[in-house]
Each structure stands twice: as C-alpha cells, then as structure tokens.
Amino acid sequence: MNNQHKWNFSIGMMLCFLLFIGACKKDKVEVPVVPFKIDSYYPNSGNAGTLVSIVGEGFGTELSKYSATISGKAAEVISATESTIVVRMPEGGVTGALALTYDSRNFDLGQYIYQALSVQNVFPANGPAGSQIRITGAGFSSTTGPATVFINGKPALVVSVSDEIIVAEVPVDAGFGPIVVKVDGKEAKGQNFTYQAISNIKPLSGGKNTKVTITGVGFEELAAGNLIDFNGTSATVLEATKEKLVVLAPDGVKTGPLSVNINGQKTSGPVFTVVAPPSIQVVTPLSGPKGAEMTISGALFSAVLDENKVFINGVSVPVQAASENQIKLLVPGGTGTGLVKVVVNDQATDGPQFKDQTLGILSVSPDNGLAGTTITIKGSGFSASPVNNKVYFNGLQATVKTATENTLVLDAPAGLSTGDLKVVVDGQEALAPQEFRRAGMLTLAGGPNSDTFGGFMAGIAVDNSGNVYAADRMNGVVKKITPAGEVSILQANGTNITFDTPYGIVIDKQDNIYVSDIGRNHIRKITPSGQNTVYVSGFAPGLMTFDNAGNLYVNIVAAYAGMNKVNTAGSYTKISGPFWPMAKAVVDADGNLYYVDSSSSSNNAIGRIAAGGGNENYFTGSSDAGFQDGIGLAARFNSISGGLALYGPGKLIAGDKYNYALREVDIASKKVSTLVKLSNGFADGSFSQAKIGSMDDMAVDKDGNIYILDAANKAIRKVFLK
Template sequence: MKKGVFGFGLLLLMLSACKKDKTEIIREPLKVTDYYPNSGNQGTLVTVEGTGFSSNPSDVSATFSGTPADVLSATATEIVLRAPQKGSTGEIVMKVNGETLNIGRYTYQELSVQRISPANGAAGAHIRISGAGFSSLKGPAEVLINGKASIVVSASDTLLVVEVPAKVGTGPVKVKVDGKEATGQIFKYQAIAGISPLTGGKGTQVRVTGEGFEELAEGNYVDFNGIPALVKEASATSLLVIAPAEVGTGPLSVTINKQKVAGPIFTVVPPPVIETVSPLSGPGGSVMTIVGTTFSTVPEENKVSINGKLIPVTTATAGKLTLTLPGNTGNGRVVLSVNDQVVQGPEFKDQSLGINKLSPENGLAGTKVTITGTGFNAIAAQNMVTFNGVSATIISATETEIVVKAPVGLSTGPLKVINNGAEAIAPTLFSRAGVVTIAGGLGNKDLDISAYRSGSLAIDRHGNVFVLEVEKSRIKKISPQGVVTLFAGSPTGERGNKNGKGTEALFNFGANPGMDIDANDNLYISDGNLSVRKVSPQGEVSNFAIGLGNINKLAFDSRGILYVLGSFNGAWRINPEGLRTSINTNGMSDNSRPVIIDNMIYKLNNEGYFIDAFNLTTNNNLYRVIGANYGYADGIGQAAAFASINGMIADGNGDLIIADAGNVAIRKANLQTKEVSTIVKFKSGQAIDGSFSEASAGNIGDVIVDKEGNIYFIDNSNNAVRKIFLK
C-alpha cells in the first residue's frame, strides 16, 4: 500500500516537472500596420503588412466587400491577396486562424498606387510610384506624402517619379487624378536632427537623433566619413553608435534599405591631455582645477573620477575644468574621460593638507615663493618645504599660506610641504628658471652694444658667447664665467677691411650685421665691405665670400650651407666650398637672421612684425606664415600678433624662438602647428634679474639658444647680454 502511494506521488512530481520545463510560447499580437494599394481593378494584388499572421495560406481567408478573394502568399508579417473578379468597392475583411481583422477600404477604379520604391529616404530623394491611371487630359497627377504636396519630376500612366519634400515626416503616399484618390504604402521619412557629441575619437559613443530609423540595430548602417560603425542601440528616433578605430573627421551618415542620409560633421580630436591637477590633495569642499588640452566645453561631456568615484564637472573650457571635491573619495588616481577618450592623471590624496598654487612657479636661488593651500601649520617651524628634495627657509606661515625662499642648490622638480606627517605636492613643478645678466649693464665698459637695436649673437660648443659691437666694428667674447674679452677687431674701434689674427683684423659693419657659427666653431660675419668674413676659433680672420653687394643677416642650415640675406637684393646660398647661387626671395627685414629648416627659409617680413617663408624646393614666397597683425596675441598662424621682431633662432625641437622687442617678450612658435606662445613677457625698464614674474628688460635685440635649451638675448637699452634659464 505504501509502495503504491509512493509511486503515485512520483508520477505527480514527474508531471509537474514536465509542465515547468515546457517552454511557454508567446504569440505576437494579431495586428495590421499597413496595406496597399487601396484601389485598383479586379486582379490587383493587395499586400497586407502586420504581425501575428500565419505562414500557412490555408489559415487565412479574405473578402472584398463580401466577395471572397484569393490568398496568394502568407508569412508571419505579410499576406498578399488578389482583388476578386466582380468585386465591388467596400471593406477588406481578413480572417487569420478564425480571428477577424478589418483591413480597410478598397475602391474598384482605374487609379491605383501599387508600389513605392524606395519606401524610405531623405529630403530631396526621388521615389518611384508604380501603379495605373496616372494620366489625365484635365490636369497632372498630384502626389502627397504624409499629406504634404510633393514635386512630380516625371509622369506616365503607370509611373510617377517625385521628390521627397523636407520635413515631410512618415506617412502614406497618396495620388490624386481627376478627382479620384489612391493611397499606397507608408513612406518612411529619414532625417538626422543632430549628433552628440560632435567631437571625439576611437570608441566615442555618439547619440544620433532624428526620425525614420529602424528599430532593430542591424537595420541601420552608420558610417563616420565612410568608415562603418557599430550600432549599439536603436529606436525609430535615436541610435547609439560607437566611433570606429579608423574614424576620421567628416559627416556621420545613416543608411537604411540603401537610402543614405548625411548628418553633421563629426570632428576627430586627439585624446585629452592633463597638464596639471590642483590641488593634488585636500579636503572635501576644495575646488579642483584640471588644466590641459582637448577638453569639451560642454561640462557633461567631461567625466572626472577620483579613486573610481565620479565627480560632476562645474565649469569647462577647452583647456580648463573645475569641480568641487565631495570629500571621502579616498586616495586614488584622477581619471578624465572626454567623450569616451580616457586619460590617466596623477594620484590624489584625500586629506586636509593640500597645495593649490605656487607664485611664482619658477625662479632662481633666493626667489621668494608664496604657497597657497589648506592644512598648513600656522607655526612656521612645524612645516617643512622642499624644492626637489632641497629644504627651503620658511619666512612666514598661516593655515592657508606659506612664504619661503628658494634654496641654494635649487633644481627643477616637485615642491612639497610636510606637516604633522602628511605630505602635499604642488600641482606644478617648480622650475629653476629666470633671467640673469651674464655681461655688461648700464655704465659697464666691458661691452658697447647699446646703440643698435639688433646686433648679432653666436655661441660655440664650449658655451662661449660672441656678440658684435656694431658701432666699433668688432667682436667680443663672453666666457661661461662671464669674462668679457676682445676676440677680433680694433681695440680702438677703427674701421677697415683687413684680415689677420684677433686685434690685427679690421671690419666695417653696417647697421645690422649678421653672425652665425658653423659646426667647427668658425664664425661668419656679414661685413660692410660687401663680403662675408670668416673667424676661426683662434681668432684668425679671412674672407669667405666677396663681391656680394649689400648684405646683412645670415644663417646656416643643418647641412652647413650658409644663407645670406641681401637686404632688398634677394639672398645668396653659399656652400662650404664657397660656391654661391642667388635666391629670388622678397621682402626681408634687416633686423633678424633667417632660419632654415626642411627646405624652408623663415624670414622676418619688411614690416617687421610677422614672419614670411620661402620654399627652396618650389621657389615660392609664402606670405604671413606666422603672425599677421601688429600687437600682442598668442595663437595659431595669422591669429598670433607681434611687435617689432628683432631676432629669431631654431631651438632644435622644431620651434622658433623669437625676440619680440616691441612687446619686451621672448616668444615661441611651433613650426609644425604654427602655434605661438609666450615664454616670458618682461616688465619694461632697467635690467632686473630674477624669476619671470620679477625680471625686467629693455629693448631686446638678437636671440640664440645653447645646446641645453637656455636662451641668450641682447638687451640693447641696458647694454647687456642676458641669459634665460628654462630648466
């Protein structure tokens, strides 16, 4: 008895399990979405579209105004019927598996819209309407798409070609002829309203908004300037796509059923670059500033996280973001994502001690530096400040500000504050940078260079600087220790044309003579004797080239070929053996040496405040390559502005260093991007050495760069040669 009960229970359990394992089939609802044509003669094929139909024609039946019709084919989404003979105008009724559907009205008449091709497209596209009865002796056929009149491009009795109007929307195509109407299938209008974001790069997720999209992702083909992209999400009005690896700047387009619509330009930009984050530590409530490049100006398109916690961006420009620290982030890396392009920033410490700013951010030993931040000790001795590991003397301290003196032995590196075991690092390195006078000065008799605006400088491999004393037609040498000696020319300032060693030689300099140095430390000087003179490292003066006419500034290229500017007489190219050829370049100022890089001569224009170029390959003059207007402005190409340029030199990194005398500034121009920036803008006046914020200068003349990247310039009005430390 127990055994029988057990067996019956087991059978119940098996039956229950079978019911649970059985997959439930969910049927799509029986629904009609469209039918076409809605008129025609007997025998016309009518297509009914929808969902939930049967794929077996025997499960389907239909009548036209009560007259049975043939079912020619059936799928789950489309059934084709034939309008019956001897049928009459009235309703089409269809049954599927016994369930009745009212399809719509069918009119027996000559006028019939049977097929639209293509059934989707953008404004301006041409669509073909096939049917019958389009001809009329009374007037042309009218075509409406979604109720909006459309231009008929061509017409025959069985074919109309029309142009899709702008903003027509999605709806049926209707043809009117002689008071009769016929409606065909629904035309789906395609348009891209916008894309967001408009900039980015590989992997950027772009939201495309518009209309007429396919709701299945695979039905939409999206490309970025011809490169196909992955469609991640799709609806009738929105697509989410991923920018491909090979993405390039150009229009984003969507193609559906071979019909393409172009959208806005997607601009490829480099990934963001973080230059500084300030502060690198601090408490909640502090404002963090991130400085760099290629940020989005739309705050929401910049995603900043610390230790994996997302923090909203408060303000955004292309080069700076600000956000308020929420506190309790923990210690971790700052990560920035701009339109899905990610860059890793520095580590951040979640603590009370933090440094917001250094002022100045550069200087030499003895420079007074103000450190602002939070969590400092108001007792000066309780704080420790180091410059790249070297301890500094603290002058004063509060909880938010420390004033220190940059120590002897200073080198470029991180500045740190230590208080009660906590350590904070400044957002920028403190640079051993500033200005010192290496020779001369007002009232100093070692040099006599105050009378001329540009003059010329050169530096040899050993760090000796050579400067032309223009008024006295001689060359002075300044050792790395600052010792000034007469290198070549008359001790009394006598002029002439005489070769010889050192003080035996005589020169006859014009107002703006040029000087440059070759790889073997030989100096080459343009002389008023219509010649280029050569001076060996031992001071031996000889003629290198004669009979050149009026010449001034000169410079070597990387191959040892000398280029000599002939004032208004073009230029000369002279190889190491002295073989010369003329160059038909125009409009050069006497104030600055040319710079020759990659078969291009960069030269100061006659107007003196912008830079032209001459292509040595094509022999073409290029006008206003860098700068255009008189003034002061950093920027790219002609957006930059200078005033009275008196010198320029290549720094070995593809940049021009420019002496902008009119602005009392040393500027830099990247020759690849043509972007101009300011290295230092001095206060105008008597020569004062120190940090960039403290230093002042007078009228700046020629400029040169040594192998370590330090810059030297003539300060004419202060009768000095001065050196800018950048490292």
C-alpha cells in the same frame, strides 16, 4: 519478498518518469504569443480582382479560419502569413465596408471603393526627403488635370505619370502615413510610407568605440534593419527604436558624414569628426579636502558638459563646467588616493594621482623664478606657524617667511633647480600642480647705468665654454664675458684687438672667432692660439651665421644689398632671395637657410631658402606687424630684429623686438608659439617680473641658455628656460 522488490521497483520507475516529465516542462522554451492586430490595408480602391493586402502582426496562417466580405458579398482570402493577409475583390461587388473574420472574430477594416483608380504598390516604402518613390496601380492618367500625390497628407512633387505608374518626390517631414493619389476628383489610398530623417547625432566627435546616439524618425526597431556607416565604414548598432539609434564608432573611423541605410534607402546625417583622445596637462590641486574646486587643464575636452566624465580613483565625479581645454569640478571627498581619469566621448586618458586629504596646493605664483624670487603658495591645510610648514624645491628646502592656513610666502632657495615643489605639514605631503621651473632672466654684464659697454652694441656669440662675446661698436672692441660675469677685451697674443666698427660675431666648432668690421669691409678670424687674420674682404659685412659645413652667411650692410655666402676658402657669392636682411639668420641641420628681410616683410616674417633651392619669403609671419601665435601666415611678429637661433631639434627661436618676446617656431608645422613675454624696462627675476629694453641679437649655449643683446640697456641678459 520478491513481491515487495517488484513493488519498490515500480514506485521508483514512476518517480523517475514524473521527474523526467517535470524536467521536460522546465526545459521547454515558451514562445510569447503575439496578439492578432491589424495596422492597415491597401489599396482601398480598384476593380474586381484587385488584391488587397491587410498588414499587421499575430496573424494565423490557416486559410480555413479566414473569411472576408465587401458590402456583404464574399471575397476570397488567398494567402495569410504572420504579418500579411491578401484578399481578392470579387466580381459583382459594390463599394462598401470591407470586413475580415478569423476564427469567429470579426474585424471591420474600412471602406473599399470599386473604381478604376487604384494604388497597388509603392517602392520604396521608406526614404528621406528628396528621394523618389514609384507608385504602381491603375487609372492614374487624366485628360482634365494631372494626378496629385500625398504622403501622410503632405503634397509630393510628381515627377512623371502614366496610367499605371507615378514617380514622386518625398517631401520634407513627410512622417508616417498612407500614400494617396487623386485623379479627376477621385481618390485612392495605398500602403503606408515611412519617412526617414536624421535630426541630430551626439556626440559630433570622438574616435573608435565612441557611442553615438542618432536621433530622428523612420528607423527600424530591429537593430539589424539599420545599416550605419561612418564615412563609408560600417558600424555596429547597439540599440534601436523608431526615433533613436545607439551605435559604436568602428575601428578605422574617419572624419566624414554619418549615414543610415534602411531597406536600401540611405539618409545622410551630420559630419562625425575624428579626434584623438583627450590629454591632461595640469591638475590642480593634486590633493585636497571635500569641496575643493579642481581644475583640469589639457586639450581635446568637450565644451558640451555631459560629454566629459571625470573619475578620481575610479569614483565618478560630476563635472561643473567644461571647455575644450579646461574642466572644473568639486572634490567629493571619500575617494581615497588614486589617478585622475578623464573620459571624453568614450575616449579615456589617465592623469596624475590625487590624494584625498586636508593638505593641498592650489597655485604657485610665480611658477618659475631664480634664487631669491619671492613665491606665494595658496592651498589648504597649511599650518599658521611658518616653522611647521616644510617646502621643498626639487628636494631643496626653503624657509617659509609667513604662513596662514591657506597661504605660504617664501623665497626660492640658493641652488634652485627645476623640479617638483612639495609642501609637508604634520606628515601629509602635497605636490604643486606642475614643476617649479628655474627660469627667468638675469643680467650677465652691463646695465643702463654701467659703462661696461658703449652704446649701439651689435652682435653676440657664445663659445663652447659658455663665454659670451659682444661687439662694442662705440669702443671699437669685442668684449668677452665669462659665465661668472667677468668682462675683458678680446685679445690676440696678450694684446687687445681693436676694430674700426665691429658688428657681427660668430664662433665655429673649434672656437675660432669671426668678427665682421663694417668700417674696414672685412671679416677677421681670431684663433684660440692667438692668430688674427683677415678671413674675407670686399663688402660691408653685418651679422653672420654658420652652416654645418663651415660656410658663412653674411648680411651686407647696405640698402637692398642682400646676403653673401662665404665658403671655407674665403671666397663669396651672392645668395638669391634676401633683399635687405638685417637680423641674424640661421641654417638648420638639413641646410635650409632662415632669414628676416626688412625689405619684403618689414622684419615681421621669417623667410626660408630650402637646401635644394627655392625661396619662400613668408615661411611664417606676415609683413603686417602684430602679436599672434599661429601657423604660417597666421602668426604675427613686431620686428624680428632680435635675430634667429636654433633651439633644439626642429625648432627655431626668434627675437621679437617690439613685443619683448621670445617666439618658438616648429619647423615642420610652421607653428609659432610664445616662450617668454616680457615688458619694457630693466629688471631681473622671474618672467612675470623681468623687463628688457630691446632685443638686438641673441645666442644659445649648449645647455639651452639664451643670451640676449639688450643694446637699449647696454647689457647682456641671460634667459633660463631649461
């Protein structure tokens, strides 16, 4: 029994031992064997004692296994590493074949020439065009002709020469190959030189974490051997070959040149431009079937097609066409419902939700209007029966007049307000690409065939209750127009107020009305309680504006007469700056005065006098007439006779008379953009339908509605934008 236990124990121990050995074999890391390979040797010439370096990989390091000969004569192998073997040329040797033997394997290297001329070292052994290299050796000097240098067969400019040192400049497209020096008909070959150049980077713009591919020559295959910086900020190398690097734009990247540094040699490439992530403004349609064309409008897309990537609910969709502000693609179907995402050069932004369904809205025309405006909706999945299509404007249902599977025609309903436009068919819902805006223009009072107002109307203003006041010069009165369009004559204590030639009107925060009368050279003040007094006199007052402190800024109606500032006590002083202002000026919350000068800028620019002093004749615009959005002097107007008004924080609007346009000015950036572009004539409706005769003054109420004095049509026009 005891023997049996001993036997079992012995077998168990042996099994454990075998398992242990097996585990050790599994855990052993096998190092790949690099085959013995010789790439080059240098120098290929020199006197006895010259050290020749044999370069390659997979070399053994045991000197005892090596031997070398030159023309059959033994040469000493003095050192060996995995990549370099050094052989000393013997005394008494003669020019001939250089051979190496390692562990019974023979390698013929090439010819070695016994001569004084020898290229022993090159530093640096890499670099871009125009960089300088230092070649050390012997026998470089000559009394018959200068030494010449070639890099991979291309001549290099020799900067300086001594018997042992040559300084040369790397030629363009030198490539990879040996350094060769020629002197007095003799030639010596040295080590290989690696030419560095960046031919392209892609993309040329992006931001933090954008993957940038650098193509060129002379890169290190080991990623760590390439030092990349973006305008001085180091970047991480993700992939590396001799001709391509993939790097990650670093945190804190700034616009500037990208460079590659290898072994201390820096090669500069193109400028990498830092841009913000893309933004999506409109996606159309927001729902639709397979094959529908989707258009994504926005900013900071790439005009290079493959630099844009689009995903619908996480599904990648091929981009068909791209510009800097628009991407087009075909809906693939099967995506389900989810967000539209755009990725440009690894910078992503999320857009609205897309529904994978039959029903979809492609376009709404016009996309703004007032009650009664005829609207055409184009898309897919509509019912050919009008009653089966339900259309809602911000929750308010409209009646469809005609319908096909791809088109609905209807009128905007009464009570319309700005908001989503939605179509519902057979339980499916589709949203329009963008909100339908209650926007357009209507006539509050008057008209070309009306005698409500006389000709040559001048100024308008609006009070805190939304009543509009207009100077009716021909009739010598000021007309009051209620929000409902009812017109009456401005009165004091139940009596109509008459003027000689009423011109400008402004209303202060307490609803006191100030009217300039150029026929009597004074400004009248009419209080809500009915007091009617002369506020200031002594000059011909034109259009006027207030600042927050209650000071009046009044154009003087005379050639080159300028502008007066009237304080709250009724005293006035001349303002330095404007020469012949005719349009209404405006003062912002910081006390900066904005004006239009018919003398210095022909009414085609906005000037500014800063609150602390200093006149800027051309804050934005130019004396040259035109129609162009832009920044500062790049913008063009065609007579800002319609005046200026504040329009929200940091914004102005300008009445561009002969362009029939309302222009918005961002004060901080001086950027001019077009809010509304109308055509000449007389018509109410959406902005695509509305027409106007002239812009002679304007006012803005507390709700952001704009009132334009259309003197050519003898009318007050109301513009809805918000």
